[in-house]
Amino acid sequence: MEQWLIAVSEPTILAIDFIALAVIVIGTLIAMKDGIALLLSQHEIERHARRRLWMHYSHWLVAGLTFQLAADIIESSITPDWDGIGRLAAVAVIRTFLNYFLERDVSEIRELERAHESMSEPPRDPEKPAP
Numbered sequence: 001m002e003q004w005l006i007a008v009s010e011p012t013i014l015a016i017d018f019i020a021l022a023v024i025v026i027g028t029l030i031a032m033k034d035g036i037a038l039l040l041s042q043h044e045i046e047r048h049a050r051r052r053l054w055m056h057y058s059h060w061l062v063a064g065l066t067f068q069l070a071a072d073i074i075e076s077s078i079t080p081d082w083d084g085i086g087r088l089a090a091v092a093v094i095r096t097f098l099n100y101f102l103e104r105d106v107s108e109i110r111e112l113e114r115a116h117e118s119m120s121e122p123p124r125d126p127e128k129p130a131p
Contacts, residue, residue: 005077005078009074009075010078012074013071013075016070017068019067020065020067020068020071023060023063023067024060024061027057027059027061027063028057030056030057030060031053031060034053048116051109051113055106055109055110062099062102062106065098065099069095069096069099072092072095073092075088076089076092
């Protein structure tokens with residue numbers, strides 16, 4: 001039974017790690033393309049555009065980290081010794097913290113954008129119904 005678990009888990013871990021790599025590389029290339037386009041644009045770079053670029057990129061990073069963490073969880077089921085489990089746990093903790101802080105940054109940026117949008121909206125006439 002254990003050999004079957006290892007035989008199935010190893011290629012699965014490799015496939016999930018490949019997906020994580022692909023997600024991070026694709027997100028990085030898109031962010032790099034968008035960042036260069038932003039820098040080369042004729043208009044002054046506005047904060048909102050930079051925030052939007054960071055948020056979009058952070059979504060790719062969070063997705064990649066999530067796939068890597070999934071591969072770590074599967075790998076923990078076939079790691080035979082405590083030394084390997086300890087290294088795997090350390091990597092998983094680091095990835096979890098990175099994911100947590102990225103998600104927290106994204107939430108803070110969303111809140112800032114909502115506050116900015118609500119401040120820039122013209123006040124509504126209480127007599128008129130909302131559209």
